[in-house]
Amino acid sequence: xxxxxxxxxxxxxxxxxxxxxxxxxxxxxxxxxxxxxxxxxxxxxxxxxxxxxxxxxxxxxxxxxxxxxxxxxxxxxxxxxxxxxxxxxxxxxxxxxxxxxxxxxxxxxxxxxxxxxxxxxxxxxxxxxxxxxxxxxxxxxxxxxxxxxxxxxxxxxxxxxxxxxxxxxxxxxxxxxxxxxxxxxxxxxxxxxxxxxxxxxxxxxxxxxxxxx
Numbered sequence: 376x377x378x379x380x381x382x383x384x385x386x387x388x389x390x391x392x393x394x395x396x397x398x399x400x401x402x403x404x405x406x407x408x409x410x411x412x413x414x415x416x417x418x419x420x421x422x423x424x425x426x427x428x429x430x431x432x433x434x435x436x437x438x439x440x441x442x443x444x445x446x447x448x449x450x451x452x453x454x455x456x457x458x459x460x461x462x463x464x465x466x467x468x469x470x471x472x473x474x475x476x477x478x479x480x481x482x483x484x485x486x487x488x489x490x491x492x493x494x495x496x497x498x499x500x501x502x503x504x505x506x507x508x509x510x511x512x513x514x515x516x517x518x519x520x521x522x523x524x525x526x527x528x529x530x531x532x533x534x535x536x537x538x539x540x541x542x543x544x545x546x547x548x549x550x551x552x553x554x555x556x557x558x559x560x561x562x563x564x565x566x567x568x569x570x571x572x573x574x575x576x577x578x579x580x581x582x583x584x585x586x587x588x
Contacts, residue, residue: 377475377584379534381523381552384481384488386539387577388497389459392561398450399425402442408432420541420565447487454490467577468500474584476527479504480519480536502527515542517550524550535583541565555583 385391400410403425410425418427425446426439434442471477478501481488485506492498505523512518520536527534536547539559547554548569555572567573572583 377533377535377553379524379527379529380471380475380477380580380584381480381520381534381536381547382477382501383536383538383540383543384479384483384491386559386562387537387557388461388464388479389491389495390461391454391459391491392539392559394453394457394459395450396425396561398446398453401449402446403429405445406434406438406442408434416562416564420562447484451487451490454487459491460495463576463578465496465500467580468497470578470581471584472500474581476502478502478523478527480523481505482507482513482519484508515545515549517546520547520550520552524552535571535580537577537580541567544570555580 382388385395396410396412396415399415403410408429410428414428415425418424426443429439429442468477479498481504483491483506485508488504488506498504503526505519505526507513510519510522524531524534531551534552536543536552536554537557538544538547538554539557540562544554544556544567553571554569555574556567556570557577558573558575574580
C-alpha cells in the first residue's frame with residue numbers, strides 16, 4: 376500500500392493551465408506576436424513556455440522580461456475571475472485522507488499558489504506544500520519530488536506522484552517514484568508512455584492506493 380501521495384497542482388487539483396496560456400497569449404499580443412497553442416504545448420512539455428515563440432519572432436530579452444511581468448499580472452487577474460475548480464477533487468482528497476499522507480509539489484510561485492487556493496478546501500488535506508523556491512531545480516529535474524520524499528522521511532516505493540504533464544512525469548520517473556497521470560484536455564497530446572497508471576479522475580486513486588503492495 377502506498378503511504379504518501381505527492382500531487383502536482385495545476386491541471387491536477389485546479390484547472391489553471393488554460394488561464395496561464397491565455398495570460399501569455401494576451402501579453403504577446405501586445406507586441407504583435409500570436410501565440411500558437413500547439414507549439415506552446417510542445418514547448419511547455421520541455422519547460423520552455425511562451426517565450427520560445429517570442430524569441431523566434433525576434434523579441435529581445437529586455438522586452439521578454441517586461442512581457443513576463445505583464446503576463447504574470449494577467450494570470451493573477453484570470454485566477455481571480457475564472458472558474459478553476461475540478462469536480463470531485465475535494466471529495467477524492469477527503470476519501471484518501473484516512474489512508475495516506477499527502478502533499479503538493481508544484482512549480483507555481485507562492486503568490487499564485489496562495490491566490491489559487493484562497494477560500495478553497497484543498498490545502499487542508501495536505502501535510503505541506505512545496506512551491507517554486509522550496510527546491511533547487513524545477514521539474515523535469517527530480518529535485519522537487521526528492522525534496523518532498525525527504526520532508527516526509529519516505530522511500531520511493533512508498534509514494535505515488537499524481538501529474539498531468541510529461542514534464543512532471545519525467546520528474547517523477549527520474550526520482551524513482553510511481554506516477555499516475557490524470558486525464559487533462561490541455562496536455563493530453565503529450566507523451567505519457569512512462570506512466571505507471573493513467574486515470575480519468577482523482578476518484579480512481581483510492582483503488583490504486585489500496586491495491587498497491
